[in-house]
Amino acid sequence: xxxxxxxxxxxxxxxxxxxxxxxxxxxxxxxxxxxxxxxxxxxxxxxxxxxxxxxxxxxxxxxxxxxxxxxxxxxxxxxxxxxxxxxxxxxxxxxxxxxxxxxxxxxxxxxxxxxxxxxxxxxxxxxxxxxxxxxxxxxxxxxxxxxxxxxxxxxxxxxxxxxxxxxxxxxxxxxxxxxxxxxxxxxxxxxxxxxxxxxxxxxxxxxxxxxxxxxxxxxxxxxxxxxxxxxxxxxxxxxxxxxxxxxxxxxxxxxxxxxxxxxxxxxxxxxxxxxxxxxxxxxxxxxxxxxxxxxxxxxxxxxxxxxxxxxxxxxxxxxxxxxxxxxxxxxxxxxxxxxxxxxxxxxxxxxxxxxxxxxxxxxxxxxxxxxxxxxxxxxxxxxxxxxxxxxxxxxxxxxxxxxxxxxxxx
Numbered sequence: 001x002x003x004x005x006x007x008x009x010x011x012x013x014x015x016x017x018x019x020x021x022x023x024x025x026x027x028x029x030x031x032x033x034x035x036x037x038x039x040x041x042x043x044x045x046x047x048x049x050x051x052x053x054x055x056x057x058x059x060x061x062x063x064x065x066x067x068x069x070x071x072x073x074x075x076x077x078x079x080x081x082x083x084x085x086x087x088x089x090x091x092x093x094x095x096x097x098x099x100x101x102x103x104x105x106x107x108x109x110x111x112x113x114x115x116x117x118x119x120x121x122x123x124x125x126x127x128x129x130x131x132x133x134x135x136x137x138x139x140x141x142x143x144x145x146x147x148x149x150x151x152x153x154x155x156x157x158x159x160x161x162x163x164x165x166x167x168x169x170x171x172x173x174x175x176x177x178x179x180x181x182x183x184x185x186x187x188x189x190x191x192x193x194x195x196x197x198x199x200x201x202x203x204x205x206x207x208x209x210x211x212x213x214x215x216x217x218x219x220x221x222x223x224x225x226x227x228x229x230x231x232x233x234x235x236x237x238x239x240x241x242x243x244x245x246x247x248x249x250x251x252x253x254x255x256x257x258x259x260x261x262x263x264x265x266x267x268x269x270x271x272x273x274x275x276x277x278x279x280x281x282x283x284x285x286x287x288x289x290x291x292x293x294x295x296x297x298x299x300x301x302x303x304x305x306x307x308x309x310x311x312x313x314x315x316x317x318x319x320x321x322x323x324x325x326x327x328x329x330x331x332x333x334x335x336x337x338x339x340x341x342x343x344x345x346x347x348x349x350x351x352x353x354x355x356x357x358x359x360x361x362x363x364x365x366x367x368x369x370x371x372x373x374x375x376x377x378x379x380x381x382x383x384x385x386x387x388x389x390x391x392x393x394x395x396x397x398x399x400x401x402x403x404x405x406x407x408x409x410x
Contacts, residue, residue, distance in 0.1 A: 006316050007315070007316060007363070007382075009318045010039075010040065010315065010363070010382055010383055011380055011381060011382050011383065012380070012381070012383055012399050012400065012401050013378065013379070013380040014378065014379065014399060014404070014405050015376055015377070015378045016376065016377060016378075016379075016388075016397070016405050016406070016407070016408055017374065017375050017376040017406065017407045017408070018031070018371055018375045018376075018377075018388075018390065018395075018407075018408055018409075018410055019375055019407055019408070019409055019410075020393075020409070020410065021409060024375075025371070025373075025374055025375025025376075026371055026375045026390060026410065027371060027372070027373055027374075027375055028370065028371060028372070028373065029370065029371050029390050029391070030368065030369075030370055030390070031368070031369050031370065031371065031377065031388055031389065031390045032366075032367075032368050032388070032389045032390075033365065033366065033367045033368070033369065033379060033381065033386055033387075033388055033389075034366050034386065034387045034388075034389065035364045035365045035366060035381065035382060035384055035385070035386050036111075036384070036385045036386060036387055036396075037077045037111060037384050037385040038077055038359070038363070038364075038382065038383070038384040039382075039383035039384045039399075039400070040315065040321065040322070040363075040383070040384075041077065041078035041113060041266075041321060041322035041323070041324075042075065042076050042077055042078055042322075042323060042355075042359050043076055043077075043078030043079055043080060043113075043115070043322060043323065043324035043325070044072050044076045044078075044079060044080070044324060044325045044326075044328040044341075045079070045080050045324070045325070045326050045327065045328060046069065046072060046079035046080060046081060046103075046107060046112075046328075047080075047081065047082050048065045048068060048069055048332075049069060049079065049081065049103040049106055049107055050081070050082070050099055050100065050102075050103040051065055052065050052066055052069060052103075052106065053099075053102040053103040053105070053106035054099050054102050054103070056099075064331075064346065067346050068328070068329050068331065068342065068346055071328075071342055071346065071348065071352070072328050072329075073110055073112065074356070075341075075352070075355055075356050075359055075360065076112075076325075076328075076359075077111070077112060077113060078112065078113045078114075078115070078322060078324065079107050079112050079113070079114055079115070080114075080115050080116075080117050080268075080324055081100060081103055081104060081107075081114055081115070081116055081117070081156070082100075082117065083100070083116045083117060083118065083119065083148060084118070084121070084124035084125075085121070085124065085125045085126040085144065086124045086125055086126050086127060087124065088100070089126055089144070090126070090127070091128070092126070092128045095147070097147075097151060100152075101151075101152065101155065104152060104155040104156055105155060108155055111385075113158070114155065114156045114158070115156065115158040115159065115160065115208075115324075116148065116152065116156045116158070116159045116160070117159075117160040117163070117210075117268075118159075118160040118161070118162065118163035118210065119144070119145050119148060119149070119159055119160070119161050119162065119194060119198065120141055120145070120161065120162040120163065120178060120190075120194045121162070121163035121164065121178065122164070122168050122171050122176050122178040122179045122182070123163075123164070123171075123176075125176050125177060125178050126140075126177070129176070129177025129178070130175065130176070130177055132177065134180055134181050134184050137177040137178070137180065137181050138181050138185070138193065141178070141181070141193075141194065142193065142194070142197045145161075145194060145197045145198050145201060146197060146200075146201050149197075149198050149201035149202045149205060150201040150202060153201075153202045153205075157202060157204060157205045157206065158205060158206040158207075158208070159198060159205060159206075159207055159208065160208050160210040160236060160268065161191075161194050161195055161198050161207045161208060161209065161210075162190070162191055162194050162195075162209060162210070163210050163211070164210070164211050164212060164213070165182070165187050165190065165191055165209070165211065165221060166187075166211055166213040166215075166217050166218055166221060167213065168182045168187065168190070169182040169183040169186070169187060169190075170183075173284075187221055187224075188221070188224045188225055188228050188230070191209065191221075191225050191230055192225070192228055192229070192230050195207055195209075195225075195230045195231055195232065196230075196231070199231050205233075206233045206234060207231060207232065207233045207234075208232070208233065208234045208235070208236040208266060208268065209222065209225065209230075209232050209234075209235060209236060210236030210237075210238065210268050210269075211236065211237070211238065212238035212240065212269075214237060214254050214257075214258075219257060219258070222235060222258075222261055223261075226261065232263060233263070233264070234263055234264040234265065234266050234321065234322075235258055235261065235263050235264070235265050235266070236266050236268040237254065237258065237265060237266070237267050237268065238267075238268055238269040239267055239269065239270045239271070240269060240270075240271040240285060240326065241270075241271055241272050241273075241306075242271060242273060242277065242278040242285055242288070242335065242337055242339070243277055243278045243279070243280055243282070243285075244277050244280075245272060245306040245310070246310075248309065248313060251310065251313050251314070252313065255313075255314075255317050255319065255320070258319075259317075259319045263319075264319060264320075264321040264322075265317075265319045265320050265321065266320070266321060266322040266323075266324070267314060267320065267322065267323045267324065268322070268324050269324060269326040270310070270323060270324060270325050270326060271325075271326050271327055271334075271337070271339045272303050272306050272307055272310070272339060273293075273295075273299065273303065273337050273338055273339045274295040274296070274299045274300040274302070274303040274338045274339070274340075274349055274351070275293050275294055275295050275296065275299050275337065275338040276293070276299065278337075285335065286335070288335060289335070289336075290336070292336075293335075293336050293337055293338055294338065295330060295338035295343060295349070299338075300349045300350050300351070301350060303349065303350075303351050304349070304350040304351040304353075304354045307341075307351045307354060307355060308351075308354050308355075308358065311323060311355065311358060312358070315358075315363065325341065326339070327339040327340050328340055328341055328342065329341070329342045329343075329344070329346070330342070330343050330344045331344045331346075341355060363382055364382060365379075365380075365381030365382045365386075367379055367381065381399055382399070383399050383400060383401060384398070384399060385397075385398050385399075386398070386399060388408065388410070390410055393410040394410065395408045395409065395410045
């Protein structure tokens with residue numbers, strides 16, 4: 001009972017009245033309620049959908065990728081697609097729009113919510129920006145936002161608008177056009193420009209500011225943006241934990257600090273490995289490159305325990321609306337880290353079963369009810385989409401916190 005009380009904000013109680021097509025109440029009938037998806041967004045990086053949707057891999061590899069995505073979609077209802085400018089438009093004027101649209105449509109057909117990542121970032125940005133002056137770079141960036149946000153509207157209505165701005169103007173690993181502009185105009189103006197253009201291109205989109213820096217520097221930046229009128233819809237927090245699980249204390253401390261803004265929080269890029277931990281002296285995770293990083297039974301059990309605790313803490317927190325596991329599979333994982341929920345051969349790790357039990361079991365509602373003499377029944381369930389089955393008849397509805405369902409026709 002304690003768990004349910006802890007999750008009351010994720011649930012709703014509704015009275016629903018069933019009527020037939022003639023408008024008569026469906027009296028004294030057994031009904032079955034089956035939840036089909038969560039309102040809460042449980043996500044994963046679904047970059048493989050680009051190859052699958054476009055059939056751009058050899059047949060054997062394509063079959064493997066389809067199996068991988070099938071495992072992902074059996075648990076998750078949310079997916080991130082790649083819009084890194086340097087890959088999306090390596091040659092100016094030749095974006096991979098159609099390939100990404102095919103991937104978005106493929107996911108949409110499977111009832112998956114999609115986020116595009118990212119619209120603006122100093123890393124993996126278009127190399128040809130270096131041929132332009134700063135004013136031209138900014139104009140190209142804003143035009144790029146217009147094109148993607150308006151062009152994908154209806155398919156992708158959620159975006160990581162700008163990524164890792166705390167470090168953006170002082171990034172010194174290599175020269176790039178976005179750092180040049182951000183260093184000139186400043187962080188807040190840079191963010192305001194790209195958010196304003198994103199909002200204009202799709203007024204109904206959910207727009208995120210995203211960063212790996214969870215220090216006070218990120219808080220100061222968010223505060224400055226909100227004071228400047230930047231229309232941030234959600235705060236994105238990266239949580240790549242290659243050097244060890246944050247633990248309950250740090251998680252709760254981060255949640256407390258970033259909740260003060262009153263905005264939804266998305267854990268946008270979560271990583272917990274099932275291998276050895278990266279040495280603590282590594283400052284930039286990208287600098288750790290080794291030939292083999294194996295997943296082991298001992299560390300797979302550790303990963304399962306850590307993911308269960310972390311997801312449980314985040315799902316219970318009222319400000320958190322989404323969690324994305326950045327690496328669903330060890331196949332092609334960032335840095336070669338064994339951070340997936342499935343191994344390189346698509347076999348599930350213990351963490352996969354744990355997460356499926358939580359998302360599709362402990363946090364899912366499947367119930368049986370009976371209508372009364374007025375055709376009504378009451379039930380309490382987790383927020384999300386449902387199928388209602390009554391004999392050979394059925395209906396679909398969404399359970400929302402502050403929206404009455406009233407009457408369903410079956």
